[in-house]
Each structure stands twice: as structure tokens, then as C-alpha cells.
Amino acid sequence: MADAQEFLKDFPLLGQKMNGKQITYLDNGATTQKPEQMIEALCHYYGGCNANPHRGAYALSVEATEIYEKARVRTAQFIHAARPEEIIFTKNATEALNLVAYSYGMTNVHEGDEILISIAEHHSNLVPWQHVAKATGARLRYIYLEDDGNLSEEDIEKKITERTKLVAVTQISNVLGLKNDIRRIVKKAHAVGAAALVDGSQSVAHMAVNVQDLDADFFAFSGHKMLSPMGIGVLYGKYDILDAMPPFLMGGDMIDSVEEQDTTWAELPAKFEAGTQNVGGAAGLTAAIDYLESLTFDRVEAIEKDLVRYALPKLRALPYIELYGCDSRRPNKTGIIAFNVRDVHPHDVASILDSFGVAIRAGHHCAQPLHRYLGQNASCRASFYFYNTRADVDRWIAALQKVRGVLGFGA
Numbered sequence: 001m002a003d004a005q006e007f008l009k010d011f012p013l014l015g016q017k018m019n020g021k022q023i024t025y026l027d028n029g030a031t032t033q034k035p036e037q038m039i040e041a042l043c044h045y046y047g048g049c050n051a052n053p054h055r056g057a058y059a060l061s062v063e064a065t066e067i068y069e070k071a072r073v074r075t076a077q078f079i080h081a082a083r084p085e086e087i088i089f090t091k092n093a094t095e096a097l098n099l100v101a102y103s104y105g106m107t108n109v110h111e112g113d114e115i116l117i118s119i120a121e122h123h124s125n126l127v128p129w130q131h132v133a134k135a136t137g138a139r140l141r142y143i144y145l146e147d148d149g150n151l152s153e154e155d156i157e158k159k160i161t162e163r164t165k166l167v168a169v170t171q172i173s174n175v176l177g178l179k180n181d182i183r184r185i186v187k188k189a190h191a192v193g194a195a196a197l198v199d200g201s202q203s204v205a206h207m208a209v210n211v212q213d214l215d216a217d218f219f220a221f222s223g224h225k226m227l228s229p230m231g232i233g234v235l236y237g238k239y240d241i242l243d244a245m246p247p248f249l250m251g252g253d254m255i256d257s258v259e260e261q262d263t264t265w266a267e268l269p270a271k272f273e274a275g276t277q278n279v280g281g282a283a284g285l286t287a288a289i290d291y292l293e294s295l296t297f298d299r300v301e302a303i304e305k306d307l308v309r310y311a312l313p314k315l316r317a318l319p320y321i322e323l324y325g326c327d328s329r330r331p332n333k334t335g336i337i338a339f340n341v342r343d344v345h346p347h348d349v350a351s352i353l354d355s356f357g358v359a360i361r362a363g364h365h366c367a368q369p370l371h372r373y374l375g376q377n378a379s380c381r382a383s384f385y386f387y388n389t390r391a392d393v394d395r396w397i398a399a400l401q402k403v404r405g406v407l408g409f410g411a
Contacts, residue, residue, distance in 0.1 A: 007295075007387045014387060021357025024395045027365040029174055029202060029336050029383030030361050031224045034284075038227055042286035045280045053279055054253055056271075062141040064279045071282035072269070079200075079219065080210040080287045080354030081236050085268045088235040088242070088283060093201045095159070096220035096235035097168075099248040099272060101128035104218075105166065107246060108195070111209040113165040116194075118143040118151055118180075119373050120173040123366040124324055125199045129168060138165065146372065149176045149325040150332070156185060164194040171203035175367050175381065176325025177336025179203070186215050201225055205385070206304060206334060210299045211236050223281060227288035233279030235272075242268055302388045304335035307384045311337060312392045318397075320404060324374060337386035338365075341403050346378045352406050357397035 008014055011033045014023055020039060025033060045067060051060035052087030053068045069084075076084045090096045105128070115129050119142045133140040151169075158165060167189040172179050187198040197218040200209060211219045217234075222231040237245075247254055247265055254274040256314050266270045275358040292300070315329040320342040326333065341349050350362035361381040364371045371377060384395060404410070 002116045005389060008033075008389075010037065011387055012036060014037075017403070018357045018359065020127045022395070024356075024358040024389065024392045024399075026272050026382040026384065026392065026396060027359045027361050028367075028385040028388075029225070029313075029381060030206065031099045031384055032227050032373065033387065034229070035227055035288075035291055035403075037282045038287040039230070041042050042229055042280050042284045042298055045283040050280075052276055053277055059071065067286075068277055068279045069283045074286045074289050075234055078152050078209075078293070079204065079234075079256070080212050081237060082212060083239060086242065088269050088272045090220075090233040090235055091278065092224070092232050092233035093220045093222040094233075095201065096233050097124050097199065098128050099131050099213055100168075100218050100220070101239075101269045103245040103248045103272075104195065104241070105129070105132040106127045106135065109133075109398055110261045111397050112163065113138040114141055114163045115139070116141050116143065116164050116167045117157055118169050119145060120151070120176060120178075120367065120370050121168070121170055122174050122199065122201065123368070124201075125168050125170060125197075126369065130167075139163075142369075143169070148328050148330075149173075149178055149380055150328055150330060151180055151185075156188060159405065160192055160194065162184075162192050164171050164192055165286060166195045166197065168197040168199070170201070171209075172198040172206070172334050172336070173325065173367075173370075174202050174336065174339050175339070175365050175370055175379065177202075177334045177383075178325050178328055178330075179207075179332040182214050182216065202334070202336065205292070206297070206300055217289070223285045223288065227291060229284040232278050234285075239268065242272070247274070251275050253277070260387045275373055296388065303388070304385045307390065307393060308335055308337070310390050311397070314393070314397045315339065315400075318400065321400070324376075324379060337382045338379045339382070340376065340379050341400065343409055344403055344407060346380045348407065349380050349400075349403055353396070354397045356395070356402070358396050358399045360396075372381065 013033050027174045049063040050058050051064040053065040072084045072087045077088045144152050189196040194215045200219050200221040204221040219236040224230040251274040256266050322340045324338040346362035364378050
């Protein structure tokens with residue numbers, strides 16, 4: 001099994017201290033730390049060739065354009081898109097999902113149609129569909145869960161019908177950490193003529209993704225959850241579908257010709273990239289992709305699986321720990337562990353762990369309907385990445401064992 005220790009030298013922040021303690025960073029589901037290679041690529045752009053792309057005949061602008069368009073090609077290769085024009089750069093997955101909702105949903109969903117999502121969706125893949133349903137008169141329906149946290153087989157079979165216009169699901173739940181059978185859901189959606197959208201925010205940094213193999217019509221993710229800077233996101237869409245969609249934002253760089261009363265749009269992908277592009281973010285995304293591909297996803301998955309296998313027995317040995325999504329009957333558990341400490345609010349747990357140098361996430365994780373479904377107001381979440389170690393798990397567990405005592409509870 002690959003030793004995560006060898007990667008720590010590439011991540012400067014992980015060598016620092018937090019509250020006087022060695023940092024134990026277990027909030028990778030929110031954002032990952034950044035390797036030196038990505039930071040250097042970002043600095044090279046801003047320090048060496050900063051200019052507005054697509055709009056200048058001078059050398060700096062030409063180089064900025066090359067950096068930006070190279071990132072599109074590398075991203076297409078990374079997720080195995082058929083062509084670079086199927087890659088739309090956004091500022092994050094939220095914008096990418098909203099682009100589909102407003103541009104595709106508001107155009108193609110009509111009164112009486114149905115939109116199907118899962119109860120485990122992040123708000124970014126839920127709230128936009130509420131809006132589309134209300135605006136168009138469509139019905140928003142949900143795939144609920146089996147008792148082990150997986151999507152209901154019965155709901156998938158029965159709720160994807162001839163009335164379904166779009167199915168939007170996450171590949172990996174950002175709370176439960178369970179990987180869904182996307183191929184099966186997409187195939188079922190296409191069988192009734194529905195489009196399929198996949199939120200890949202929690203998957204693309206942790207496993208190899210092939211959008212053509214999945215046959216998804218849309219696939220969205222954020223760069224910052226996969227070693228890249230904040231502010232760069234990706235929407236993949238099948239070319240013919242994107243080409244038929246109206247633009248989401250309007251302004252500079254997305255036009256072909258502007259008259260006083262009318263405008264024609266640029267070709268893909270420019271039609272969906274209005275305004276000044278985030279070239280620095282694109283440079284960082286390219287460096288992140290290069291880093292991950294040199295590492296290989298086999299190694300990433302091996303490290304994360306080892307950490308989960310190491311952590312879960314230790315957590316189950318603590319009688320006051322409640323776990324969510326950790327009893328799947330399928331081999332689909334990923335490196336996200338949601339839990340609560342009995343009698344202690346998740347925010348208090350996170351604050352106490354912080355005092356020991358341990359960083360986790362606490363709250364509803366932008367998944368309030370899921371938490372209500374689970375009978376919880378909030379939860380704690382630890383999420384691993386390839387630079388985490390068993391020593392990180394040990395420090396996390398040791399800090400957890402002190403939480404109730406800090407607040408005056410017994411074991």
C-alpha cells in the first residue's frame with residue numbers, strides 16, 4: 001500500500017501548526033490542500049504572463065490564451081470527454097449546475113414534466129431544481145435511501161418514468177461518502193428519453209472518471225476539491241446538447257456579433273464563458289491534473305481505503321459515536337465519514353478538535369434535506385485524501401476521546 005508520507009513534502013501548509021499542534025487536516029470534502037507544483041503554476045501565470053486572454057495580439061495575451069486553452073484540452077483528457085469544446089469553465093460546481101438548470105432546464109422542462117434527484121444531494125444540485133420546477137410547473141421528485149444509506153433500488157426503478165425530463169444525482173454523497181451506480185441510473189434515464197446530470201464534486205479527485213463510459217449528458221465539478229485554486233470549476237456537456245442550449249450569462253467574449261437590437265452567440269465553448277476568464281485558475285487546474293495523473297488513482301484509492309478500514313473499527317469502539325453511511329452492503333464506501341458524538345453539538349465537537357489541531361467539518365454540509373431524512377439537524381464529517389496518514393487518524397481519534405470530558409460528560 002502506498003505510503004502517504006511521501007507526498008507531504010509537496011504540501012507546505014501541512015507542515016505548519018494549528019493552535020500550537022501539528023495540523024491534522026481532515027476536511028478534504030470541503031477543499032483540498034494545494035501542492036507546490038500547483039502553487040508554482042499559479043505564480044508563473046501571475047508573475048510571468050498575466051494578461052487578458054482571447055483579446056490581445058501581444059505576446060503576453062497570446063501566452064495567457066494558450067495556458068487557458070491548454071487547460072481545456074487537459075481537462076477533456078482527464079475526464080475522457082470526446083472533444084475540448086465540451087468543457088465549459090465556470091467558477092465552481094455550483095455555477096456549473098446552475099448553468100444546466102437555467103439554460104437546459106428552463107428551456108426543456110415544461111408543466112407536467114418531472115425532475116428526479118436524490119435526497120442525498122448537495123444544495124447546489126437541489127435548490128436550482130426546486131426553482132426550475134416552480135417556474136415551469138414541473139414536479140420535483142426524490143430517490144430516497146435504503147436502510148444502509150444507498151439509493152433506493154425501488155425508487156430508481158419506479159420513479160424514472162416517461163414523465164421524467166431530467167435525472168440529477170451525485171456520484172458520491174458529500175455526507176454519506178457512498179458511491180452511486182451512475183451508469184445504471186443514466187441508462188435508465190436515457191431509456192425514457194430523460195437527460196442525466198452527474199455532480200462529480202466528491203468523485204473526480206478520488207477516482208478515475210470517464211464521462212463517455214458513464215454516458216452522462218452533463219458532469220460538473222470544482223477544481224478546489226482536487227488540488228486546484230478556488231474559483232475554477234468545470235461543466236462537461238455532450239456537444240450537441242450544449243450547442244442547442246441558450247447562454248446562461250451574457251456579455252463580453254460570448255458573442256459573435258452585436259447589433260443595436262439583436263445579438264448572435266459565439267460557438268462552443270465561448271458561448272458559456274462570458275466575461276474575463278480565470279486563467280490563473282485554469283493554470284492551476286492543469287498542474288493539479290498533471291499531479292494526480294502522475295500519482296495515479298489506483299494509489300489514491302488504495303490510501304483512502306486503507307484509512308477508512310483503519311478508522312472505522314476505532315470509531316465503532318467508542319460507544320458515544322454515531323456513524324452515518326458506514327454500513328453499506330456494497331463495496332462503495334469512500335473516504336468520507338459522517339458521525340456525531342452523543343450529547344455534543346457538532347459545532348462544539350469541531351471546536352474542541354480544533355484545539356487539538358484537528359480540522360473537520362461540522363454542520364449540515366449543504367445537505368439539510370438529507371439530515372432531516374436521517375433524523376439529525378447536523379453532523380460532523382471527516383474526509384480523507386491521499387496525503388493523510390494513519391497517524392492523522394490516531395490524532396483524530398485521540399482528540400475525539402477527550403471531547404465529552406472537556407464538556408463535563410462521562411464516557
